[in-house]
Amino acid sequence: MPRPFDFFLSKGRETAEAGLAGTEDARVDGKHQPPSTLAALRAENIWKSYEDGSIQVLNGVDFEARPGQTVALCGPSGCGKSTLLHLLGGLDEPDRGRILLGSAEIAKLSRTQFLRHKVGFVFQLHNLIPDLTLEENCLIPTVAAGTPRREALARLHDLAGRTGLTHRLTQRIQKLSGGERQRTALCRALMNRPGILLADEPTGSLDERTSRQIFDLLLDLARTDGITLVMATHDRGLAAQCDRLVEMRDGKICE
Numbered sequence: 356m357p358r359p360f361d362f363f364l365s366k367g368r369e370t371a372e373a374g375l376a377g378t379e380d381a382r383v384d385g386k387h388q389p390p391s392t393l394a395a396l397r398a399e400n401i402w403k404s405y406e407d408g409s410i411q412v413l414n415g416v417d418f419e420a421r422p423g424q425t426v427a428l429c430g431p432s433g434c435g436k437s438t439l440l441h442l443l444g445g446l447d448e449p450d451r452g453r454i455l456l457g458s459a460e461i462a463k464l465s466r467t468q469f470l471r472h473k474v475g476f477v478f479q480l481h482n483l484i485p486d487l488t489l490e491e492n493c494l495i496p497t498v499a500a501g502t503p504r505r506e507a508l509a510r511l512h513d514l515a516g517r518t519g520l521t522h523r524l525t526q527r528i529q530k531l532s533g534g535e536r537q538r539t540a541l542c543r544a545l546m547n548r549p550g551i552l553l554a555d556e557p558t559g560s561l562d563e564r565t566s567r568q569i570f571d572l573l574l575d576l577a578r579t580d581g582i583t584l585v586m587a588t589h590d591r592g593l594a595a596q597c598d599r600l601v602e603m604r605d606g607k608i609c610e
């Protein structure tokens with residue numbers, strides 16, 4: 356499980372918080388149309404194992420998300436959803452296969468080039484810093500990205516308004532409810548205007564009603580801003596609202 360400060364420490368986490376700009380919205384009349392343009396995100400024949408190969412997790416995954424598409428990644432616990440999301444976001448490296456952001460292969464990018472491809476992450480447990488305020492937590496990725504403070508605050512106020520958090524900005528995370536914490540995590544992931552958002556069971560630790568509210572918000576934010584969203588979830592009801600549902604089983608996609 357990632358720790359709150361990890362995103363400062365690794366290429367991947369920093370990028371994860373930094374948020375792919377300039378992706379093209381491929382939806383027409385609210386429905387996804389298969390476009391002829393490049394995929395926003397693409398995995399080609401991905402293999403991944405742990406413990407020196409004794410735990411084989413991904414067995415030749417091929418996956419792609421079109422620009423602006425919302426994709427639900429479903430499958431039983433342990434089938435490799437989180438592992439795939441981590442690889443898609445550059446948080447870990449595959450044993451074999453390629454991950455591409457647009458036309459750029461992650462493994463061949465320098466740190467600086469990689470950071471230009473903005474990818475946001477939302478985790479099941481929000482991974483916020485409990486002693487800091489909502490505002491402070493959300494400003495961290497903008498400091499890492501070198502965004503001027505005034506610009507960052509304007510972005511935060513916009514996101515806080517859209518997520519109903521304006522009145523909670525100066526509150527410490529530990530004083531917030533589960534739903535408010537996850538809304539804060541959404542804001543933080545969106546601070547640097549990502550083109551791709553990867554969400555790993557973002558509603559998995561919430562009650563049903565809050566879970567639905569957070570999911571609706573997530574989908575609305577992604578669609579309004581034309582963000583490509585890939586979300587792992589157990590909840591088929593929520594998954595059905597995405598443009599596409601991708602089924603994973605035993606480390607493979609069986610769409």
Ligand code: ADP
Nearest residue numbers: 405406410412431432433434435436437438439
């Ligand atoms: P899911 O998200 O679909 O529940 P995961 O991708 O988390 O599945 O895990 C897939 C399998 O890989 C599981 O059997 C899990 O125990 C194993 N696994 C995940 N991460 C590690 C790790 N860092 N070290 C060893 N095994 C791992």
Ligand code: MG
Nearest residue numbers: 436437438555
């Ligand atoms: Mg998981």
